[in-house]
Amino acid sequence: MEKLQIFLVILAGLGVFIWRMVQKAIETTARESQERPRPKVPSLPDTSFKELLKQMQAQNQPDAAPRPQPTPPPTTPAGRPLPREVAPQPHSLERTEVRPVSLEEKATARANQETAPRARRAATLPRATTSIPSAYNVPTKAKSSQTRRTVRDTLRSASDVRAAFVLSEVLRRKF
Known part of the structure; x- marks a missing residue:
């Protein structure tokens, strides 16, 4: 229920x-029907077919002088005449008599070719792989202060620091 x-x-x-x-x-x-009235449909002409035929034949005669048809004034879709306004002549605000000036910097007096830094031979560059210092082979029972001292001494040379950096990158990868 x-x-x-x-x-x-x-x-x-x-x-x-x-x-x-x-x-x-x-x-x-x-x-909507009140706002937009329906357009009026022209009614059928009151003349007969024969009268219309006579009018068309009279218009097609070559002897008849062509009479210019008066053109009705243009109107809006609602039937009101279009306003007879004349647009003002356009004018440009551009000043064409001013010559353009370049904003680029002036060229300075310098050589056409850049001078490259002097190349160094590879034999004079420090090496990343050098012999392993004996401080790395310290037994594990050594005192910590001695170990700190030896690590500090080995990191003073640039080649040892470079080797340590390369090893750290190899052993601890980020990717």
């Missing part, structure tokens, strides 16, 4: 909703 009552309430609500939508559509249609 409760299900039947719920069903009837839903059905009544749906009926009211549809009825309101139909009423709204009718009102919208009536309002």
